[in-house]
Amino acid sequence: MSEPVVRIENVSKVFRQGGLFNRAPGFKAVSNVSLNLAKNRTLGIVGESGSGKSTLLRMVLRLIQPSEGRILVNGAEIWSLRGGELKALRRQVQPIFQNPASSFNPRQTIRAILSAPLEVHGIGSVAERRERITTLLRRVGLDPAIENRLPHQLSGGQKQRIAIARAVILGPSVVLADEPTSALDVSVQAQVLKLFADIKYDFGLTTIFVSHNLAVIREVSDEVAVMRRGEVVEQGEADRIFEDPQHDYTRELLAAVPSPAFMARA
Amino acid sequence: MSEFRPHAQGAARPALAIRDLTVDFQRRSGALRTVDKVSLDVWPKEIVGVIGESGSGKTMTALSAMRLLPHGARIGGAIALGGRDLVDIGESEMRALRGDRIALIPQDAMQSLNPTMRVGRQVGEPYEFHRKQSYGAIWSKVVELLRAVKIADPETRARDYPHQFSGGMQQRAMIAMGLALDPELIIADEPTTALDVTVQARILKLLRDIRDERGSAILFITHELGIVAELCDWVYVMKDGKVVEDGPVKRIFEAPKADYTRMLLEATPSIHRRKGAKR
Numbered sequence: 265m266s267e268p269v270v271r272i273e274n275v276s277k278v279f280r281q282g283g284l285f286n287r288a289p290g291f292k293a294v295s296n297v298s299l300n301l302a303k304n305r306t307l308g309i310v311g312e313s314g315s316g317k318s319t320l321l322r323m324v325l326r327l328i329q330p331s332e333g334r335i336l337v338n339g340a341e342i343w344s345l346r347g348g349e350l351k352a353l354r355r356q357v358q359p360i361f362q363n364p365a366s367s368f369n370p371r372q373t374i375r376a377i378l379s380a381p382l383e384v385h386g387i388g389s390v391a392e393r394r395e396r397i398t399t400l401l402r403r404v405g406l407d408p409a410i411e412n413r414l415p416h417q418l419s420g421g422q423k424q425r426i427a428i429a430r431a432v433i434l435g436p437s438v439v440l441a442d443e444p445t446s447a448l449d450v451s452v453q454a455q456v457l458k459l460f461a462d463i464k465y466d467f468g469l470t471t472i473f474v475s476h477n478l479a480v481i482r483e484v485s486d487e488v489a490v491m492r493r494g495e496v497v498e499q500g501e502a503d504r505i506f507e508d509p510q511h512d513y514t515r516e517l518l519a520a521v522p523s524p525a526f527m528a529r530a
Numbered sequence: 531m532s533e534f535r536p537h538a539q540g541a542a543r544p545a546l547a548i549r550d551l552t553v554d555f556q557r558r559s560g561a562l563r564t565v566d567k568v569s570l571d572v573w574p575k576e577i578v579g580v581i582g583e584s585g586s587g588k589t590m591t592a593l594s595a596m597r598l599l600p601h602g603a604r605i606g607g608a609i610a611l612g613g614r615d616l617v618d619i620g621e622s623e624m625r626a627l628r629g630d631r632i633a634l635i636p637q638d639a640m641q642s643l644n645p646t647m648r649v650g651r652q653v654g655e656p657y658e659f660h661r662k663q664s665y666g667a668i669w670s671k672v673v674e675l676l677r678a679v680k681i682a683d684p685e686t687r688a689r690d691y692p693h694q695f696s697g698g699m700q701q702r703a704m705i706a707m708g709l710a711l712d713p714e715l716i717i718a719d720e721p722t723t724a725l726d727v728t729v730q731a732r733i734l735k736l737l738r739d740i741r742d743e744r745g746s747a748i749l750f751i752t753h754e755l756g757i758v759a760e761l762c763d764w765v766y767v768m769k770d771g772k773v774v775e776d777g778p779v780k781r782i783f784e785a786p787k788a789d790y791t792r793m794l795l796e797a798t799p800s801i802h803r804r805k806g807a808k809r
């Protein structure tokens with residue numbers, strides 16, 4: 265097997281609690297997690313609130329520094345990178361967040377939002393950028409005329425399509441999605457998940473998808489990690505996790521999902 | 531058109547009957563109709579689900595029955611609680627019914643609890659308001675109610691403030707408040723949407739137990755098909771302010787008649803199967 269695209273080695277994160285004179289032991293949000301992810305695979309991380317799934321994702325995004333352990337993307341330890349190498353990493357790893365309304369600048373047009381990453385990385389002329397934005401808007405199923413609108417003029421589903429477009433506009437190898445569909449109606453969610461899968465295939469992406477929704481995780485993931493209180497209690501191939509869960513907590517989670525036996529046959 | 535409805539058998543009349551309900555909002559551009567000629571019944575001891583996506587009018591329908599619509603809403607049609615009209619009665623009469631014969635369990639318990647009042651005092655409010663009972667009598671009932679919704683150590687926890695409760699416990703406290711006076715109808719508006727699945731499973735079980743033990747009818751508003759399938763006896767599917775179909779839960783899932791219902795079933799991911807979204 266080739267070198268994993270994302271390698272998480274014994275990563276922990278402790279958040280300090282208490283003030284200057286009150287050194288509480290701290291809260292361990294992520295505890296000794298190791299995961300590897302091969303090229304073109306999707307890892308689903310599932311857990312309830314407080315399980316540490318979002319903290320883990322934010323560490324891979326290099327937004328939070330691990331207290332212990334290492335995270336490697338394409339073989340490079342992300343906290344050792346500086347300058348040009350770091351900028352290259354930023355190009356390689358892109359996020360999609362949960363709440364599309366708060367992940368865009370409300371005063372920027374869609375064109376400005378999509379153009380910003382290209383400008384930061386100095387890619388293309390003005391005309392080339394426009395061309396790229398138009399093509400990409402079509403690819404995510406939107407009318408290119410939408411580029412003149414502001415985020416609040418778009419529906420939730422349209423905003424998540426823009427979020428997907430922004431995530432892939434720099435041609436990344438890794439996309440990290442944190443509950444990207446949990447604010448959407450099921451019919452819109454289905455369309456966005458379909459788009460996500462198509463884009464993943466077309467752009468050859470390796471993805472991590474975090475959700476509390478087990479059914480969504482089943483739909484998008486090749487492999488699954490189940491988290492509880494900062495620890496990965498079980499990981500493995502998605503079908504195996506859902507059809508033959510080994511850990512008691514995984515079983516409890518699956519049993520708690522409201523879904524009657526007669527839906528299983530569909 | 532008449533599918534067999536077990537809860538309607540032998541019952542004199544529905545706990546809640548809504549006929550041709552319309553809810554309009556006056557806008558500069560003209561009237562906006564959010565509920566369009568909706569008719570639905572909830573029979574005694576029946577758990578009825580109303581499922582729809584955002585903007586389908588499901589919450590407006592529920593709020594109409596509580597007469598808690600936002601300011602400026604115009605309501606038409608008929609709503610009857612156990613045969614008693616709810617549309618034309620005055621606000622003071624409605625206040626006498628709310629919390630007593632019809633109770634609401636809202637979506638976000640934290641938003642609904644007063645952060646400066648102890649939980650027990652709030653759970654006891656229906657007794658204070660409707661029954662004017664003594665403090666001591668109310669307190670013992672509050673403890674009993676908190677025990678009924680399975681809050682451990684209710685004597686102590688009744689003295690807690692809402693922020694000392696977890697999300698699941700807050701929702702249990704709201705349910706306890708709803709149960710206080712044994713209403714004939716409980717309206718639950720997405721009461722588990724903000725909760726983790728394991729907590730949700732326990733709340734759904736609690737609602738089922740309440741129906742079984744106390745015989746309350748429950749109108750359950752949700753956007754999740756899984757919950758409807760697990761909890762409800764009968765379901766109304768709403769879209770754009772209209773009921774597109776209704777029927778027994780099993781039939782709706784196995785042989786949906788409306789295209790919209792079929793689309794919803796199709797769009798809902800399931801833990802039991804994996805569909806084409808992955809390539």
